[in-house]
Amino acid sequence: MGDRMMAEPQDIALELSGVSKTYQISQGLFAASKPLRALDNISLQLRRGEVLGLVGESGCGKSTLAKVLLGLEKPTRGDVRIFDQPFGSHDRKWIARRIQPIFQDPYSSLNPRKSVREIITLPLRVHSVGKTSGWNDGVSRMLDLVGLPQRLIDANPSQMSGGQRQRVAIARALIMRPEVVICDEPTSALDVSVQSQILNLLMDLRDELGLTYLFISHNLAVVEHIASRVAVMYLGRVVEQGPAARIFETPKHPYAVALLDSILTPDPSMDVPDVDLDGNFPNPVDPPSGCTFHPRCASATSLCSRLRPEPVQQAPGFVTCHLHDPNQQKDMA
Amino acid sequence: MVSSSRSEINHTSTPGQQLRRRALRHWGLMIGSALLGLIVLIALFAPFIAPHDPYAQDLTLRYLRVAFMGGTWEHPLGTDHLGRDYLSRLLYGARISLTIGLVAALISGTIGTILGVTAGYFGGRVDTVVMFIITVRLSMPVVLVALAVVALFGGSLTVVVLVLGFLLWDQFAVVMRTSTQQIRSQDYVTSARALGCSTTRIIMTEIMPNVFNNMIVVITLEMAHAIILEAALSFLGLGVQPPLPSWGLMIAEGKDMLFFEPFLITIPGLALFILIFAINMLGDGVRDVTAPENRN
Numbered sequence: 001m002g003d004r005m006m007a008e009p010q011d012i013a014l015e016l017s018g019v020s021k022t023y024q025i026s027q028g029l030f031a032a033s034k035p036l037r038a039l040d041n042i043s044l045q046l047r048r049g050e051v052l053g054l055v056g057e058s059g060c061g062k063s064t065l066a067k068v069l070l071g072l073e074k075p076t077r078g079d080v081r082i083f084d085q086p087f088g089s090h091d092r093k094w095i096a097r098r099i100q101p102i103f104q105d106p107y108s109s110l111n112p113r114k115s116v117r118e119i120i121t122l123p124l125r126v127h128s129v130g131k132t133s134g135w136n137d138g139v140s141r142m143l144d145l146v147g148l149p150q151r152l153i154d155a156n157p158s159q160m161s162g163g164q165r166q167r168v169a170i171a172r173a174l175i176m177r178p179e180v181v182i183c184d185e186p187t188s189a190l191d192v193s194v195q196s197q198i199l200n201l202l203m204d205l206r207d208e209l210g211l212t213y214l215f216i217s218h219n220l221a222v223v224e225h226i227a228s229r230v231a232v233m234y235l236g237r238v239v240e241q242g243p244a245a246r247i248f249e250t251p252k253h254p255y256a257v258a259l260l261d262s263i264l265t266p267d268p269s270m271d272v273p274d275v276d277l278d279g280n281f282p283n284p285v286d287p288p289s290g291c292t293f294h295p296r297c298a299s300a301t302s303l304c305s306r307l308r309p310e311p312v313q314q315a316p317g318f319v320t321c322h323l324h325d326p327n328q329q330k331d332m333a
Numbered sequence: 334m335v336s337s338s339r340s341e342i343n344h345t346s347t348p349g350q351q352l353r354r355r356a357l358r359h360w361g362l363m364i365g366s367a368l369l370g371l372i373v374l375i376a377l378f379a380p381f382i383a384p385h386d387p388y389a390q391d392l393t394l395r396y397l398r399v400a401f402m403g404g405t406w407e408h409p410l411g412t413d414h415l416g417r418d419y420l421s422r423l424l425y426g427a428r429i430s431l432t433i434g435l436v437a438a439l440i441s442g443t444i445g446t447i448l449g450v451t452a453g454y455f456g457g458r459v460d461t462v463v464m465f466i467i468t469v470r471l472s473m474p475v476v477l478v479a480l481a482v483v484a485l486f487g488g489s490l491t492v493v494v495l496v497l498g499f500l501l502w503d504q505f506a507v508v509m510r511t512s513t514q515q516i517r518s519q520d521y522v523t524s525a526r527a528l529g530c531s532t533t534r535i536i537m538t539e540i541m542p543n544v545f546n547n548m549i550v551v552i553t554l555e556m557a558h559a560i561i562l563e564a565a566l567s568f569l570g571l572g573v574q575p576p577l578p579s580w581g582l583m584i585a586e587g588k589d590m591l592f593f594e595p596f597l598i599t600i601p602g603l604a605l606f607i608l609i610f611a612i613n614m615l616g617d618g619v620r621d622v623t624a625p626e627n628r629n
Contacts, residue, residue, distance in 0.1 A: 070527045071527070072523065072526055072527060091529075092526075092529045093529035095529070096527060096528050096529035097529075099527075100527065100528075101523075101524060101527050103520040103523070103524060104520075105520060108519045108520040108521065109519075109520035109521050109523075109524055110521055111521045111538075111539055111542070111543070112543065113542040113543055114542075122525070122528060122530075123528050126528050126529055126530050126534070127528075127529065169524075172524070173524075
C-alpha cells in the first residue's frame with residue numbers, strides 16, 4: 001500500500017499497443033466465416049491513479065476491450081503490458097490480483113444462490129488469502145468501506161436493492177486490493193438517484209485506496225464528472241483521446257463533436273438536441289472503406305472514403321481524422 | 334449465530350423460509366410428496382405390512398376375488414393365477430418400481446448432466462460433438478435397443494435398470510445444456526473467471542447451484558418415464574422376469590383373464606397410475622416453487 005501511494009504519477013498502470021481483436025463470425029454451414037474486428041489497432045495508456053473515461057456507442061468494442069484487459073480474451077494482435085510486464089507471461093490469477101471488474105448489471109453480476117458473505121469472500125478463497133477465521137473481519141471491513149450495513153452480511157442478493165447489490169459487487173472487486181478497476185458502465189442499470197451515490201463511492205474509494213479506473217460508459221455526463229482523461233471509440237478504433245477538460249470543451253473529431261452534442265441538457269427550452277449524425281451504426285462485419293465514420297460524417301470528403309486516417313498528435317491528445325492531419329490538409333482542398 | 338442474524342433482518346425472511354412457505358402453499362407439491370412418501374414407506378416396510386409371502390403359491394386358491402367382491406379377508410385383494418396373495422405382491426412390487434425409477438434416473442442423470450453442462454459451458458466444438466451424441470441417442474428406439482440387449486444378456490432387474498439408465502439421459506443433456514448456456518452468460522460467471530477461478534470451481538459453485546432446480550424437475554420426469562418403460566418392457570416379457578412381483582409383469586400375467594377377472598389388471602394398473610401421478614405432481618411442484626427465485 002505505502003509504496004503505491006508514493007509512486008510517481010507518471011507511472012503507467014496499463015498499456016495497450018496496437019491491440020486488435022478479431023472474431024470469426026460464422027455465416028452458416030457452407031459460407032466462409034467473416035472476420036469481425038471488435039478492436040482495431042488500439043493503443044492506450046492508463047496512468048496510475050487516473051480515471052480514463054472510455055466512451056462510444058453500443059457495439060463499438062468497449063466491452064471487448066474490458067475483456068481483453070481482464071485476461072478473459074486474448075488479443076489477436078498487439079500486446080498489453082501491466083506495470084511494464086507483458087500480460088502473456090502471467091497466469092489469470094496474477095492478473096486477477098491486479099485488475100478487477102465492476103459490471104453494469106448488479107442483478108446479473110451476483111450469484112443469486114450465494115450470500116453476501118460468500119460472494120465477497122470468493123476472491124479470498126480462490127487465491128487462498130489469509131486464514132478462514134480472518135475472513136469475517138475482512139468482509140466486515142469491506143461492508144463498511146462500501147457503505148453497507150453489517151446486518152446484510154448473510155442476506156441474499158434477491159433481498160437487496162440495485163444500489164446495494166452494486167455495492168456488494170464493488171466490495172468483491174476491491175477485497176483483493178487490486179490496483180486497476182475496470183468499471184463497465186457501473187451505473188447505467190441503476191436508478192438515477194442511486195447513480196450519483198455509487199459514483200461518489202467509486203471516487204472516494206479511488207482516493208482512499210489509490211485505485212486506477214478505466215471507466216467505460218456511454219453516459220457522457222458521468223464521464224465528464226469523473227474522468228481525468230477521455231478516449232472516444234468508434235467501430236473498434238480510438239478516434240480521439242486527450243484530457244477530459246479539453247475534449248469536452250473543444251472536441252476535434254467529428255464523431256466526438258456529435259457525441260458531445262447529444263448530451264441532454266436539463267433546460268427544457270433547449271428541446272432534444274439536434275445531433276449532426278447521419279444514418280445508423282454500420283454493420284461491424286462489413287465496415288465502410290477508408291475512415292469507418294465517413295458515411296455518417298457531415299464534413300466527409302472523397303479522401304475519407306478512400307484512405308484510412310492514422311492518429312495524429314493534437315496537443316494535448318490524439319485525433320484520428322484527416323481534417324486534423326496537417327499532411328492531408330493540402331489534399332483535402 | 335444463524336438465528337440472531339436472521340432476526341436482525343426484520344422485514345425480509347430468508348430465501349429458505351420463503352421457499353418453505355411457497356412449498357407449503359402448493360397443493361400439488363403437498364399431495365404428490367405425501368403419496369410418494371406413502372409409497373416409499375410401503376416399499377421399505379413391505380416385509381412387515383404384507384400379509385403373506387409374495388412368492389408362496391397355493392393352487393387350491395387360484396383367482397380368489399377381492400374381499401368386498403366376494404373374496405375373503407384372508408386375501409384382501411384376492412389371488413393370482415398361481416394362488417399368490419395379490420396384496421403382498423403389490424406391496425413388494427413398489428420396491429421394484431421405485432428401485433428402477435431411482436437407479437435409472439440417477440445413472441441417466443449423471444450421464445446427461447455431465448454431457449449437457451460440458452456442452453453448455455464450453456460451447457463450440459464440444460457442443461457440436463455432444464449434440465451429435467444426443468442425436469445418435471434420439472435416433473435409437475428404446476424398446477428395440479432393450480429387445481436386443483435382453484436377447485443378448487437375458488432379462489433381469491439389473492439389465493433393465495442399466496438399459497434404461499443408459500438410454501434415458503437425453504432429456505437431462507438437452508435441459509442441462511440450455512440452462513447452462515443461460516447461466517454461463519451471466520456476469521457473475523464472467524466475474525468468477527476474472528477472479529481467476531478454475532473451470533471446475535465455476536461449474537461446481539456458480540453454475541450447478543443455479544441449474545439444480547431444473548435437474549430435480551427432469552429427475553422426477555425421468556423417474557416416471559423409467560417406471561412406465563419398465564412396466565411396458567415387463568409386460569412384453571423383456572423386462573423383469575417372473576416370479577419377481579413387478580407391477581408391469583402382474584398386468585402381463587393378468588391379461589389372459591382380462592374379461593373374467595379384470596381386477597388382476599386394474600389393481601396393479603391403478604398402483605402404477607398413483608405412483609406416476611405422485612412423481613409428476615412432485616416434479617411440477619418443485620418447478621413452480623423454485624422457479625420464481627431465478628427471476629429476481
